[in-house]
Amino acid sequence: MQEALQRYEKVCDQLxxxxxxxxxxxxxxxxxxxxxxxxxxxxxxxxxxYLGVKCSELMRDIK
Known part of the structure; x- marks a missing residue:
């Protein structure tokens, strides 16, 4: 994955x-x-x- 991402960045920069x-x-x-x-x-x-994470954070804060 990292190699593909580096190639993507290089091509975008070149073009x-x-x-x-x-x-x-x-x-x-x-x-x-x-x-x-x-x-x-x-x-x-x-x-x-995002909704799930924020709801979990809210419930933790309430308890």
Whole structure:
């Protein structure tokens, strides 16, 4: 996976094309990592996963 991602980044840079990535887990540190690498199109999370994580956090805080 890492090798394919590096090739993707290299080709995008060579062709002067913007890079994009889908960070599936709602993880701000992963989003920041891709922003630092020059990615401009970043999908952060999946609606149902994000909702589940936030609901779990809320329930933990309430208890």
């Amino acid at each position: 002067n094309k913007p890079k994009g990535f889908h960070v599936v887990q709602p993880d701000s540190s992963a989003v920041k990592l891709y922003l630092a690498k020059g990615y401009v199109f970043i999908a952060a999370g999946v609606d149902m996963l």
